[in-house]
């Protein structure tokens with residue numbers, strides 16, 4: 022496979038593992054990079070410069086392939102700068118930025134040999150990222166797990182809109198988890214994909230509690246809901262009494278202060294690490310409806326490539342008027 026994304030990031034497959042709070046540590050990032058994609062560790066979860074540096078060094082003991090560090094800059098409460106310094110000092114090959122205006126990050130890394138990805142949920146953000154000098158954007162639609170755009174635009178419409186609006190490469194994100202999604206992304210004009218939820222159900226996602234993985238396997242596409250909509254920062258989670266409780270409180274007029282414990286990183290970690298559905302929640306996208314195994318990342322990629330090839334042959338048959346089967 023060859024697109025501008027594989028060329029810019031020096032990877033075999035244009036598949037990026039999204040920043041995954043409390044899950045994206047060295048084991049998963051290295052597995053993704055070793056399998057030919059771009060793995061990432063998540064700076065926000067590591068919190069301190071020391072821990073981030075340790076984790077970067079750990080990735081480097083597990084792979085010699087390119088990898089990235091994710092910066093969800095709103096969630097650092099202004100503390101991301103010192104983590105960014107570590108990424109610069111350690112000369113990480115790539116960073117991804119989400120959560121707020123990325124301008125200060127671009128100003129700081131000017132002149133550094135570091136590739137950049139910006140997660141966007143709309144055309145205006147994508148144009149801004151291009152103006153700032155991003156190497157590529159990842160356009161995430163409403164199907165996605167975790168934080169979303171406020172405008173409820175699905176991947177199918179968002180991706181071609183963004184592709185038509187900028188000239189840097191676009192990666193499609195949100196609702197992609199198999200070779201059909203990969204092929205569809207290319208058909209929409211994307212030059213790669215980002216996946217989040219799919220990577221939770223992999224062998225190398227060692228930080229996810231077995232209950233989280235099993236729930237992703239058994240759930241269907243109707244088993245997610247969007248929380249925090251009334252707070253202006255919508256995010257897709259697994260449906261449960263706990264997450265329905267958040268929504269009910271929101272509908273009852275609850276403020277951020279009222280909800281902050283229920284929606285905190287600690288509550289997220291309680292579900293991820295302990296599997297506690299009564300005291301925590303887990304981010305997940307609608308793609309859970311299509312996830313039914315826990316492969317290694319390598320096996321996942323192998324299968325995705327075969328499925329994309331088969332799908333392409335099928336599409337060719339249809340377009341050329343041969344029978345579908």
Ligand SMILES: Cc1cc2nc3c(=O)[nH]c(=O)nc-3n(C[C@H](O)[C@H](O)[C@H](O)COP(=O)(O)O)c2cc1C
Pocket residue numbers: 038039040041042044063065091092093118119140161164165166167168194195196197215216217218219303304305306307308
């Ligand atoms: C469990 C989970 C945690 C996430 N945490 C982050 C994060 O810390 N930083 C980030 O940029 N995106 C985060 N995201 C969003 C993903 O990077 C990605 O954009 C999204 O999962 C794509 O949609 P998909 O889940 O349908 O693949 C998270 C998503 C999930 C499912």
